[in-house]
Amino acid sequence: MKNELKLISGAMVMLALSTSALVVIPYLQVHDVKPSPGLKPYTSAELRGREVYIASGCVYCHSQQPRPKEMAPDFARGWGRATVAGDYAYDDPHLLGTSRTGPDLMNIGVRQPSEDWQLGHLYQPRAYVPGSTMPAFPFLFERKARADKEDRVLELPPSAAPAGQVVVARPEALDLVRYLQSLNRSTPVLAAPADPAASGATR
């Protein structure tokens, strides 16, 4: 009986330790994090676009977490400063991602704000980046003989434009591009010291 008691209490201690390390401590660290300065909540269109991003599996190839300069050359790649917890205040669920088959997208709205480019690239990535391994997303678009008045017609490079037809963006594509355009975590998160000399900076 003594051994069973030891076993059970040992198991309870392990459970308590791992619960506090994996649940309680992380919760205490981030539960009251404020949004980063200047960060706005997503609009309804951006939130719909976020759903399309999730449903289309973009997160399997694209991360949203530029790393600090000491860890990786993400800043030099043009992906932006390292993110902090407040950058994700409106992200539920967050889309950090685990794989980078394509570039990090946390600041794609800064890097590539053009709606034409984003729509065309989603329709046919290889028309813009030869040899790209990103899949095309043709189901976000419609091919038609003639555009209607309210249609958003794509300006495609000749290699991707279907002969005798126009390609128009479905609402899902427009929402997705709104979301991509909203991805901007470029505002500084730490206030610059008022007096550089006082902070010991030598410049």
Ligand code: HEC
């Ligand atoms: C199978 C992996 C894969 C998937 C899935 C994928 N991408 Fe990509 N993506 C890439 C690769 C590789 C590149 C780099 C080549 C290029 O620009 O086409 C890229 C590039 C991009 C770029 C340009 C980035 C830059 O810095 O110029 C954007 C924007 C983008 N993807 C958005 C998306 C969106 C939105 C989705 C989901 C609808 C998606 N991707 C799904 C692999 C992927």
